[in-house]
Amino acid sequence: MSNAIEIQGLRKAFGSTVALDGLDLTVRAGEVHAFLGPNGAGKTTTLRVLLGLLRADAGQVRLLGGDPWRDATRLHRRLAYVPGDVTLWPGLSGGEIIALMGRLRGDPQTARRAAALCERFQLDPAKKARAYSKGNRQKVALVAALASDAELLLLDEPTAGLDPLMEAVFRDCVQEERQAGRTILLSSHILAEAEALADRVSIIRAGRCAETGTLTELRHLARTSVTADLDHPARLAGVPGVHDLHQNGTRVTCQVDSTALTEVLARLAAAGIRAIACQPPTLEELFLRHYTTGSRETAVVR
Amino acid sequence: MTGLASTGPLTRLALRRDWFMMLAWVLVTTAGVAGVAYWLGQLYPTAAKRDVLASAAGTNPALVFLYSKLYGDSIGALTAWRYGVWAAIFAALMSIFVVIRNTRADEEAGRLELVGSAAVGRHAPLTAALAVAVAGNALLAMLVTAGLVLAGQPAGGSAALALAAAAAGVAFGCVAALAAQMAAGARTARGIALGALGAAYLLRAVADTASTAPLTWLTWLSPLGWTEQVRPFAGQRWWALALPAAVAAALGAAAYLAAARRDHGAGLLPDRPGRAQASALLRGVFGLAWRLELTGLAGWIAGFLFMGAIFGAAGKGIGSVLGSSSLLRNEFTRIGGQTAITNAYLAAVVMLTGLIAAAYATSVALRLRTEETTGLAEPVLATAAGRLRWALSRVTIAVTGTAVLLTGAGLAIGLGYGLRAGNAGGAVTAMLGAALAQLPAALAVAGVAVLLFGVLPRACVGIGWAAVAATLLMKVFGELLRIPQWAMDISPFTHVPRLPGGAVSAAPEVWLSLAAVTLAAVGLGALRLRDIG
Numbered sequence: 001m002s003n004a005i006e007i008q009g010l011r012k013a014f015g016s017t018v019a020l021d022g023l024d025l026t027v028r029a030g031e032v033h034a035f036l037g038p039n040g041a042g043k044t045t046t047l048r049v050l051l052g053l054l055r056a057d058a059g060q061v062r063l064l065g066g067d068p069w070r071d072a073t074r075l076h077r078r079l080a081y082v083p084g085d086v087t088l089w090p091g092l093s094g095g096e097i098i099a100l101m102g103r104l105r106g107d108p109q110t111a112r113r114a115a116a117l118c119e120r121f122q123l124d125p126a127k128k129a130r131a132y133s134k135g136n137r138q139k140v141a142l143v144a145a146l147a148s149d150a151e152l153l154l155l156d157e158p159t160a161g162l163d164p165l166m167e168a169v170f171r172d173c174v175q176e177e178r179q180a181g182r183t184i185l186l187s188s189h190i191l192a193e194a195e196a197l198a199d200r201v202s203i204i205r206a207g208r209c210a211e212t213g214t215l216t217e218l219r220h221l222a223r224t225s226v227t228a229d230l231d232h233p234a235r236l237a238g239v240p241g242v243h244d245l246h247q248n249g250t251r252v253t254c255q256v257d258s259t260a261l262t263e264v265l266a267r268l269a270a271a272g273i274r275a276i277a278c279q280p281p282t283l284e285e286l287f288l289r290h291y292t293t294g295s296r297e298t299a300v301v302r
Numbered sequence: 303m304t305g306l307a308s309t310g311p312l313t314r315l316a317l318r319r320d321w322f323m324m325l326a327w328v329l330v331t332t333a334g335v336a337g338v339a340y341w342l343g344q345l346y347p348t349a350a351k352r353d354v355l356a357s358a359a360g361t362n363p364a365l366v367f368l369y370s371k372l373y374g375d376s377i378g379a380l381t382a383w384r385y386g387v388w389a390a391i392f393a394a395l396m397s398i399f400v401v402i403r404n405t406r407a408d409e410e411a412g413r414l415e416l417v418g419s420a421a422v423g424r425h426a427p428l429t430a431a432l433a434v435a436v437a438g439n440a441l442l443a444m445l446v447t448a449g450l451v452l453a454g455q456p457a458g459g460s461a462a463l464a465l466a467a468a469a470a471g472v473a474f475g476c477v478a479a480l481a482a483q484m485a486a487g488a489r490t491a492r493g494i495a496l497g498a499l500g501a502a503y504l505l506r507a508v509a510d511t512a513s514t515a516p517l518t519w520l521t522w523l524s525p526l527g528w529t530e531q532v533r534p535f536a537g538q539r540w541w542a543l544a545l546p547a548a549v550a551a552a553l554g555a556a557a558y559l560a561a562a563r564r565d566h567g568a569g570l571l572p573d574r575p576g577r578a579q580a581s582a583l584l585r586g587v588f589g590l591a592w593r594l595e596l597t598g599l600a601g602w603i604a605g606f607l608f609m610g611a612i613f614g615a616a617g618k619g620i621g622s623v624l625g626s627s628s629l630l631r632n633e634f635t636r637i638g639g640q641t642a643i644t645n646a647y648l649a650a651v652v653m654l655t656g657l658i659a660a661a662y663a664t665s666v667a668l669r670l671r672t673e674e675t676t677g678l679a680e681p682v683l684a685t686a687a688g689r690l691r692w693a694l695s696r697v698t699i700a701v702t703g704t705a706v707l708l709t710g711a712g713l714a715i716g717l718g719y720g721l722r723a724g725n726a727g728g729a730v731t732a733m734l735g736a737a738l739a740q741l742p743a744a745l746a747v748a749g750v751a752v753l754l755f756g757v758l759p760r761a762c763v764g765i766g767w768a769a770v771a772a773t774l775l776m777k778v779f780g781e782l783l784r785i786p787q788w789a790m791d792i793s794p795f796t797h798v799p800r801l802p803g804g805a806v807s808a809a810p811e812v813w814l815s816l817a818a819v820t821l822a823a824v825g826l827g828a829l830r831l832r833d834i835g
Contacts, residue, residue, distance in 0.1 A: 053834040074689040082685035087677040093576025104685035126578040
């Protein structure tokens with residue numbers, strides 16, 4: 001399958017602040033791709049370049065086989081976007097805005113499909129936008145995007161402001177869209193969201209892609225945390241690939257690189273295991289690792 | 303926590319945000335009032351000359367409708383006639399804007415929620431807004447008094463005129479405070495307060511123009527009528543100041559009561575729900591732009607029709623109002639560019655209409671920048687709309703809206719003048735042509751805003767408005783300030799034929815149209831090449 005988004009060496013500076021510093025990103029057609037990074041890492045800037053709102057200073061950007069700057073209008077018929085900070089016209093109702101966004105995209109059927117989604121998200125489309133809460137404004141933008149027939153959805157922190165129930169509805173919707181064959185690029189700093197939804201993940205830091213891959217691939221790079229109650233004290237100190245070792249008599253906790261797991265488990269077994277808990281690394285840990293090392297580098301900018 | 307906790311810091315915050323705007327209002331009002339007093343003293347130094355002006359001005363119903371009744375023929379009384387009610391209107395506008403901005407507008411934007419979460423009393427924001435409005439009106443009263451005294455007027459009448467204006471300002475500040483409790487949206491709240499001001503103006507205008515008793519009493523129902531009833535420079539009636547004070551107190555108390563009973567973010571008036579489905583009119587960027595601009599345009603049309611009719615009607619007999627004052631005649635013949643006084647007056651009115659229409663066109667064009675900076679443009683530009691079509695949607699409204707406004711103004715001035723002069727058909731045709739002759743110049747001014755929106759977006763709001771202000775100042779004060787001709791030639795309005803009565807020439811109209819199209823085209827071209835946001 002072809003790629004929906006291909007970015008190589010993308011650079012974008014605003015005056016002296018460098019927002020994107022050689023970013024690479026590939027999103028395959030039909031996948032849900034999570035784009036993770038803390039505030040100011042450059043996620044929104046990347047999405048705005050993809051929308052042709054900002055012009056890249058350097059690098060290659062292909063979106064749905066076209067140039068997002070030159071072919072913006074043509075490409076926009078095939079994508080739908082949810083901004084990170086949803087602003088709506090205060091005098092228009094949610095229903096009007098949803099229909100308008102569809103018509104602007106050249107798809108007059110959006111409003112018809114939106115009715116069911118409004119129901120699912122418990123959104124009252126007859127309310128004026130000024131009366132909506134932040135979560136409800138977010139829902140208007142989400143419904144407008146999900147109800148579209150676009151093949152690519154660009155979602156900038158789409159669950160910001162949604163309550164847990166609505167977040168679950170959103171996740172169900174994304175799963176359905178994936179099955180329907182849509183490509184979704186989802187920027188987020190909420191790792192649980194990426195873990196639950198994404199086929200592949202790219203982690204962005206200070207305007208560069210720090211890591212990309214499926215969650216399984218990324219887990220290879222991470223450590224498993226092991227906690228064990230033993231019959232006898234085990235000899236683990238000095239074993240290559242063992243970190244943060246705490247031994248309190250027969251109780252052991254440590255972080256183990258995936259390459260050292262066999263060795264460590266063999267030594268634990270030799271000491272006699274009463275109870276053991278091994279936890280795969282959560283994305284939180286992957287994430288923390290990137291930013292604890294990153295914090296010593298230059299400050300990140302948007 | 304008391305209801306007024308933290309009023310002090312909030313007042314300082316409001317002052318910090320609004321001191322410049324309020325100072326500008328106060329200085330413009332002061333300069334207007336004191337300037338008129340000084341000017342009348344220069345133009346009509348003797349009682350005999352003033353007598354001519356007073357007898358003509360006091361009997362011209364259009365001028366009485368527009369300004370006020372005339373009580374006396376001293377320079378002070380003439381100043382109060384010309385500027386008393388209007389100084390009160392300026393003070394009221396200042397108060398309405400300041401109060402709404404610091405109450406409902408902040409509440410709607412969510413800023414008051416953040417503020418309210420701190421140790422801030424329930425009534426503190428309203429109190430701070432009213433305190434700032436009262437302070438602004440107090441400053442206005444002091445400066446206007448000082449300005450009039452400096453212009454050689456007696457202190458008693460000066461203080462009466464200044465206090466009458468400031469009292470109306472405070473009263474309308476309290477009207478705004480109550481409106482801010484009623485409507486959930488700042489625009490609606492501002493509309494209610496401005497509507498009350500308009501109604502007050504109409505009530506006093508009808509009362510002043512009417513000759514029969516039941517109608518003349520309407521002046522006592524209007525806060526702007528009370529401004530007149532203080533009778534500055536004509537045996538001041540200080541007790542009349544108690545009326546606006548009492549209304550301010552009553553409306554202020556009502557606003558506090560309402561504020562204590564309503565939820566944060568909600569208004570007392572129910573917010574009407576919108577349609578669940580978009581109508582066919584909301585079809586694309588053009589439909590959206592019309593939907594967003596139509597209400598505003600309707601207001602402008604009403605204003606143009608109303609003022610056009612009044613100023614047109616005032617044209618009949620304008621010669622006798624100006625009397626033998628050669629200086630004042632010169633003012634009109636200079637702006638109007640003709641020697642026949644009625645034509646000069648009408649041409650000056652039409653020219654000012656064109657300048658105000660340029661302000662409308664600029665405001666619509668600059669809304670593009672507002673949509674961009676507030677993030678409203680982003681989702682639209684993420685669709686298949688395209689930048690050019692998005693920008694053109696507003697530019698189209700600027701062009702058609704301005705054309706509609708000038709057409710309306712031409713019709714209204716023509717009818718207003720023609721019906722009184724007994725030549726409605728001819729006057730309407732002449733004034734319609736004269737008004738539409740302003741269109742290319744007005745659009746050329748707005749073209750500057752479109753150009754900058756594409757080329758220098760950060761500066762487009764400032765420079766766009768500066769261009770409007772510069773053309774207005776050049777037209778009104780250009781020769782007075784001895785601005786060199788080459789600088790005057792930059793202003794599009796210098797080149798517009800002086801109609802009615804002047805020579806009709808097509809060449810400047812063609813050149814101005816070309817300039818407007820070129821400016822806009824370069825701006826829109828640059829928009830396609832730049833970053834958004």
